[in-house]
Amino acid sequence: MTVSNDHKSPFAGLQHWYRSPLGRRVAQLEGLCVRRLLSTSFGYYLLQIGLTELWWEALATCRIRHQVLLTSAPANRSAGLTIAGAETDLPLAADSIDAVLLPHTLDFTTDPRRVLCEVERVLIPEGRVIVVGFNAVSFWGLWHLALGSQQQMPWCGRFRTAAQIESWLESAGFVVEVCEHLLFCPPLRQVYGAGCSPLEALGQRLWPFFGGVYVIRAVKRVATLTPLKPAWSRRCPVLPGTAVRPTTRGNDHG
Template identity: 60%
Template sequence: MTVRKGPGSPLARLQDWYRSPLGAEVAALESACVQRLLSDTFGYYLVQIGVTESFRDAMASSRIRHRILMPCEHPSGHGGREVVGWPSRLPLASDSVDALLLPHTLDFSPDPDAVLREVERVLIPEGRVIVLGFNALSAWGLWSLLSGSAAQVPWCGRFRTAHQIEDWLSVLGFDIEVREHIMFRPPFRRALGPSFSAFDTLGRRLWPILGGVYSIRAVKRVATLTPLRPAWGRRSLLRGGAAEPTTRRAGHA
């Protein structure tokens, strides 16, 4: 089962929501957060899966040599290198990607576990994944339950906690490096005014786990006596030949 793409899909409509006043505020905070998390991440291939427009500056600032987009629509029309595929079955070679960015990709996937298994498969040893998600343990999560807007983005997504995502990543052999919560204002347009600015300051100090959005950076660990990094000059990004299984059968419980 894969996440549905196209003009009517939640991931496609999330990009439209990012253009709203509230969405633009969230996008600015998320882009700055991603830029911080990528500042000390190096390598050859960085792949972003899902919405792409709101993170162009963060991607451009990365020191990783090649930046690849896998948009939620085909094509995105914003230029750059793009790859078409399903998040739960990535058209990428195993052990080929240095870093992956998942901006709310898990929130709108019907099979987030399959997406994370694919992330583990395509990342090189010591490769990193950055996950952004709407926090169920926040005013945003509460509003998603009470609003009754099950068909509206972003409230139609499945909100989770950072702890739940970290558990999934740990099972797949990842170590959590960084966790951060942002956007402590309530999910209302009027909360963008200056009178609500204290929410962000107080939230970071007093209730840091209650931010409306969480970000996680995790590193893929491989149990081996001599970890070997694939040679950058000879590494192929795209899959070739027959389809590979999405679940590695060795090295994990």
């Protein structure tokens, strides 16, 4: 999916939306959640697929040494390593990455299940993946149904439920560790201010699965093989009790 112009990339369009007042607030809340879920991860390489500079501030405290961005559009940042490539065919060696961040990558890619399979391939055993996505069962999902046909960002993406993503992760070889929901207010710019905090707290307590965004952390598990005993090591069958005992040569028989 490598392209030369920003407007051809859905991730570039989403990046532009994140610079809006509502988008900046969403990025702030998502970044806090991602930072918390990454706080226990260690290693050498963290791969981020899709969005660019808005997430690097959230990753500034990450304990993984090197942060790599894979994008099809130019990145507006001066530090770190950026590589160009398709999210469905990662140009990376197997078992080489310690953690992967997918910030709405599955919402805007053409083949989300292939992306998860590629992520599983490049992650080391016990490596983590963090998936951020828009929840179809929420106020944000209702806006998506109303405005998705107008091709407006972010409503033109493919919203799914956290349960569906968890099922895909398990099929790809992951075990889900954490799933959090946020953004319980309607997606209106004037709402996401100080007045939204009580509704956010209420939503976390009373209807946690209806947040506008889900954030899932999963770990790549590698099954250990149980060696089988060779056939020759099995015990021989016991002779039947009627077998004749051998006698010593030359002995008399009475």
